[in-house]
Amino acid sequence: MSEALFSLHEIDVRYGRVPALVDATLSIHAGERVALIGANGSGKSTLLRVLHGLVPHASGAFVGSVPLRAQAMLFQRPHMLRMSVRNNVALALWLHGARWRSAQREATAALGRVGLEALAGRNARTLSGGQQQRLALARAWALKPAVLLLDEPTASLDPTAKREVETLIADAAHGRTLVFASHNLGQVKRLASRVVYLERGRVLADLPVDDFFKGPLPEEARMFVKGELA
Structure with missing residues (x-):
C-alpha cells in the first residue's frame, strides 16, 4: 500500500476535562473512502478536525502529508x-x-x-439546506482538492436532497481520498471502501466495508449496526 496521507498514533484530544479521542490510532492512504461511524459524541467530528488541522491533540503523534490547500472540509451546516x-x-x-x-x-x-x-x-x-450542501460541494470541487473531509453531509436533509447530495459526493470523490462521518449505514455501504467505528473516542473497529457488515465485530459495533446502541 502507498505511504499514508494521514497517520495517527495514540492520539488524545480533550475539550476541557472531557475526552473526545482516546488513544486513536489509524492511517489513511490515497484513494481510500473511509466512513467514520458511531453514536453521537463518539469522536467522529473531532477526528475529522484533527485530520484538517483544526483541533490540536494533547498527546500522541499525528503526521499529515497533505497540505491544507489540497484538502477541503464540509461541515454538517456549511457556512454561506x-x-x-x-x-x-x-x-x-x-x-x-x-x-x-x-x-x-x-x-x-x-x-x-x-x-x-x-x-x-x-x-x-x-438557499434551502440541500441547495447549500450542493453549493458547499461545488465550492470544494472547484478547488480540486486531493482529500475531501465531510462531516455528516446529508444528516439534516430530506430524502430527495439526501439522494442528490450523495450522488454528488460519489462523483466528487472519484480519483480523490474521501473521509466522511455518517449515521446512515446504507450510505456507508454505498460510498465507503473502509469503515472505522468509534466508541467514546476510541477506535474499536477498522475494517473493509464488506468485512464490517458481514464479519464478526466487537460487541459495541455489532449493537450499533443492529440499531440497539443509541
Whole structure:
C-alpha cells in the first residue's frame, strides 16, 4: 500500500476535562473512502478536525502529508457568505490565487456540475439546506482538492436532497481520498471502501466495508449496526 496521507498514533484530544479521542490510532492512504461511524459524541467530528488541522491533540503523534490547500472540509451546516451563490465559490478560488475573472468562470462551471447554475445570482443564505450542501460541494470541487473531509453531509436533509447530495459526493470523490462521518449505514455501504467505528473516542473497529457488515465485530459495533446502541 502507498505511504499514508494521514497517520495517527495514540492520539488524545480533550475539550476541557472531557475526552473526545482516546488513544486513536489509524492511517489513511490515497484513494481510500473511509466512513467514520458511531453514536453521537463518539469522536467522529473531532477526528475529522484533527485530520484538517483544526483541533490540536494533547498527546500522541499525528503526521499529515497533505497540505491544507489540497484538502477541503464540509461541515454538517456549511457556512454561506452573505453574497451571491457564484461569488461564494469564486471567492474561494480567488483566495487560492485565481484571477477574479477566471474565478467567476470556474465558479459558474462548478455550479453547473451540482445543478445550481440557474441560482448563481441569488444570495447564498436564501438557499434551502440541500441547495447549500450542493453549493458547499461545488465550492470544494472547484478547488480540486486531493482529500475531501465531510462531516455528516446529508444528516439534516430530506430524502430527495439526501439522494442528490450523495450522488454528488460519489462523483466528487472519484480519483480523490474521501473521509466522511455518517449515521446512515446504507450510505456507508454505498460510498465507503473502509469503515472505522468509534466508541467514546476510541477506535474499536477498522475494517473493509464488506468485512464490517458481514464479519464478526466487537460487541459495541455489532449493537450499533443492529440499531440497539443509541
